[in-house]
Amino acid sequence: MKMLAALAALASLVLVPVPSAGADDPWLPTAGPVFNNPMGGVKARTTVIRQVHAAIRHTPPGATIRIATYNIDRRDTARLLLRAHRRGVNVQIVVNDNIVGRVIRDLRSRLGHDRRAGSFLHICTASCRSGSPAGNLHLKVYSFSRTGAAPSVLISSSSNLGYGAAAGQWNDAFTVVGDDALFDAWTTVFQQLVRDRVANPRHLEYRGEVVGVDFQRLRGAERRRVLLRGKGTGDPQLKRLRRVGCATAGGFGDGQGHTVVRVNMYAWYAGRGEALARELASMRAEGCDIAVVGSVVSGSVVRILQRAGIPVRIADWDWGEKLSTAGDDIVFGSRCYSHLKYVTVDGTFRGAAGRVVWTGSENWSPPGRSSDEVTFEIRDPAVVAAYDAQWQRMYGSDRITHAPGVRPRSRPCA
Template sequence: MKIVAAASLLVLGLLTGSGQVAGASAAPEASVASATAASVPTWLPPVGPVFNTPNGTYEGRTAILKRVHDGIRNTPPGATIRFASYNIDRSDTATLLKAAKDRGVNVQIVVNANLIGPVEKGLQAKFGKNPRAKSFLIICRKACRNGSRGGNMHMKTYTFSRAGAATSVVINSSANLSGGAVRGQWNDAYTVYGNHDLYRSFLAIFNQLKFDRAVSPRRVTYRTETLGVFYQRLSAPRESVRFTSSGDAVLDRVRQIHCRTKPGYGASGKTVVRIAMYAWYGTRGNRIAKAVAARKREGCTVAVIGSVISKEVVRILKGSRISVKAADWDFGMKLSTGGEKQVYGTRCYSHLKVMTIDGTFRGRADKVVFTGSENWSAPALGSDEVTYEIHDPAVLRTYNLRWRAMWDNRNVTHRTGIEPKRRPCA
């Protein structure tokens, strides 16, 4: 496997001196909870992308939650569950996690301090708060890997050392384990299992998160030819890649899009870019918007779905004739993201943080999806975030079909500049 920014992983002790991921042949924690010949588990988690639909059926609303809950149910004694989620407020999730602990599963959870409620308090009472114990729930004051310097623990990653017949299960999502993520947000999740190096990369980050103190390096990258994973916090240093870095990974990605492409990619010889972004605003948001607008002027086909997207960002995009729609509904008073006050805003919205590129990227024809937890606004630079870079035509097709379904549905997207009071979500 080819690794980019190998120095970052080397600092975490994940790489050998040759720059390759160490121990790739052995599953981490594989000796724990190994199945006996008399009782071989057969359940396997579904892999790849899944999306919830907050204005759909119960099955549609809970599609992502079901993946996580099924993983918990199928985790055997001795295995380890590790969750990093901005918040957990679902009592059904808590019940499953407590039952897992009672049958001998190690349950380790890291959450952000902003929205602590009875569910998280109950889990901490059950699991304790010692980060060196086999089970715990840690509440980070700010971004965990940033100590008390600012930001949030904003990741939404759910892992299982073993679940059913699968090992090294990783579910990365835009969805927290919250009621709002099911009832009021469009979200996605992407599941991988059996990729022990990917699992180790999260394990290394998690083992930093749980101590809630500042660490270095600030940006850690795991990469193969088909999958890149970027864990970052605060203003990141320049990466050793084939371009001049701005220090903002999102801005750099947009700048690496080229608008002419070859047959079999894009449309009519043009690269096609689709964006669905929850929070896109401020000085950073404007910079990214200008880069996206530049791609349109160079000939790319670009369209955007936004939720908390500023008037200035919309102005920049539309100024280059980029089509923009909003996925924000049910405006009114709600609890702020920080949990400290009531604010006016949207209570039903797309929570996706997705960009798809079908065309030329980093100098070659490609079909790539970026998805994860990072918004295109300044707060993301100071938070614990993760972004997946997936090079797979089938995955891109699935994300683009979802994007198109949202774009075409009047109960999901609408013209920008209005604040609908109607609530199409559950």
């Protein structure tokens, strides 16, 4: 493991953008979390994508936009990126090779594919940094060396730059502004993605006072153990859960000494998913107050959770034929669902009482361990409260979540 940075910017730099001296454009991005609502109007549906679009519009000539995402199919996003390129912005994009549609092909033809140039679009092989055909480039990070009056802007999201992400998915985006050390760490990872070959170390880590970030992929025998049997201590999600203490101090948790854990997870299945569910069951037995919202959650995972007394609600609707994730087949599945991947803890974590959320691109399923992924760990009460409020909106609404075991054909994301 390699530590890219030991100290972070103060909380004010994470959540309150500070204008750069001499900036011509006074615009500042909104730092912190935002969530879209696919059941709402245009503004509610496009909350996440508008965050990215605004940053693209305000990127000045000479600055650099770096995008790493699973897919881009929005024509409006492509137009903004090409306008930025024409006004002198370096536009550098890395995408996954599963879905290479018209928008990606057009961007590649206009930006070029020379990775030594200022602008380019590179189609990665599998997970870019693994050197094997397994896994995907699955993180969704949109960064700007400068946008408006703000330097070092990084947006990490559960959302790809696709129309479906706004029309049929619940997603989040978390924006950090002015944290140069974090931005440098991300730039190192991006350069590895661009090289598109085996990268070592396999796990790059940034730890700050408020924000910590893990860029991970698994390798070799460790990856096979986790994918095939759900075992192995190398699973960072399992490690995080094991650092939750179920007894906590007054002023935290449920007010009766119990840590509160809330999970909102898109894909959760197979051996790895079952191992994570068993860990939550063990935590429930130790006194943690745990409840779950999921989407693609296997029956075996649901049974493990429910047998432990953990309430589960499912956010998937409008089951029918749809394009597969790889983009090359028609499958039967949910066309309106939660795509979020986060956990909040109110209580004891890493040996201290506090409040934390971890969020990013990684699902609790086998592909999450063979792909290039990112997880943000944020210790800010206001941020945690925002994620908890989103969880409660979904868990407490019969229009958004339902009991496990049914496949609603209705479409709330109409």
